[in-house]
Amino acid sequence: xxxxxxxxxxxxxxxxxxxxxxxxxxxxxxxxxxxxxxxxxxxxxxxxxxxxxxxxxxxxxxxxxxxxxxxxxxxxxxxxxxxxxxxxxxxxxxxxxxxxxxxxxxxxxxxxxxxxxxxxxxxxxxxxxxxxxxxxxxxxxxxxxxxxxxxxxxxxxxxxxxxxxxxxxxxxxxxxxxxxxxxxxxxxxxxxx
Amino acid sequence: xxxxxxxxxxxxxxxxxxxxxxxxxxxxxxxxxxxxxxxxxxxxxxxxxxxxxxxxxxxxxxxxxxxxxxxxxxxxx
Numbered sequence: 145x146x147x148x149x150x151x152x153x154x155x156x157x158x159x160x161x162x163x164x165x166x167x168x169x170x171x172x173x174x175x176x177x178x179x180x181x182x183x184x185x186x187x188x189x190x191x192x193x194x195x196x197x198x199x200x201x202x203x204x205x206x207x208x209x210x211x212x213x214x215x216x217x218x219x220x221x222x223x224x225x226x227x228x229x230x231x232x233x234x235x236x237x238x239x240x241x242x243x244x245x246x247x248x249x250x251x252x253x254x255x256x257x258x259x260x261x262x263x264x265x266x267x268x269x270x271x272x273x274x275x276x277x278x279x280x281x282x283x284x285x286x287x288x289x290x291x292x293x294x295x296x297x298x299x300x301x302x303x304x305x306x307x308x309x310x311x312x313x314x315x316x317x318x319x320x321x322x323x324x325x326x327x328x329x330x331x332x333x334x335x336x337x
Numbered sequence: 338x339x340x341x342x343x344x345x346x347x348x349x350x351x352x353x354x355x356x357x358x359x360x361x362x363x364x365x366x367x368x369x370x371x372x373x374x375x376x377x378x379x380x381x382x383x384x385x386x387x388x389x390x391x392x393x394x395x396x397x398x399x400x401x402x403x404x405x406x407x408x409x410x411x412x413x414x
Contacts, residue, residue: 227362230355231359233356257373263369267365269365
């Protein structure tokens with residue numbers, strides 16, 4: 145029986161999912177995508193991916209700026225706008241609704257909705273936070289035969305295989321490409337034996 | 338950032354991409370608000386029938402949508 149990989153079984157995956165979501169929240173993006181996973185790898189405590197990216201002249205500040213530019217210009221994997229801004233065009237004040245729900249049902253009501261029994265089958269919508277892009281799922285969960293990323297370099301290699309237009313645009317603006325980064329990872333892994 | 342799209346500008350020109358995305362966000366938000374209220378109603382002891390009446394749908398549809406989600410205090414209707 146094939147054991148299905150999942151974030152709970154893999155500390156690196158769990159860290160990267162959390163960090164990618166935090167990057168999307170921080171930038172007020174409407175989705176979590178491969179672009180944010182690249183940023184997560186640049187902030188992870190395992191330095192392997194960060195070192196490979198640094199050797200390709202990719203730093204966290206430059207990558208954040210590139211991700212912001214790619215997404216705001218509509219070249220990302222998801223929509224360029226976040227839910228709060230979209231709803232504002234309809235005259236709906238999402239932050240006010242979120243405040244009211246927290247006041248009525250507790251400070252963690254919204255955050256826990258997606259994890260609660262009632263929210264189990266709901267989409268990751270405006271109240272709960274950014275939606276996860278299919279490309280990110282593929283990058284994180286695409287290798288079902290493998291349970292774990294031994295290092296963040298392996299996660300970076302998986303990311304470069306994710307066929308993400310947004311990631312390609314980010315790396316292109318940083319003077320690189322998924323192929324170049326992928327080759328650099330393979331070379332580093334080969335040297336490591 | 339010269340390529341950056343201004344949401345306000347796009348919305349003011351009635352860009353269907355913005356309009357449809359906004360409607361999608363609204364629909365997702367309504368789904369989540371409904372789930373919050375249904376959960377609260379069940380915790381307060383409301384029956385599925387009463388919840389269905391309040392939502393203006395049939396008992397079967399609300400039960401099918403939520404009953405399998407293992408609410409606290411779940412019981413058969």
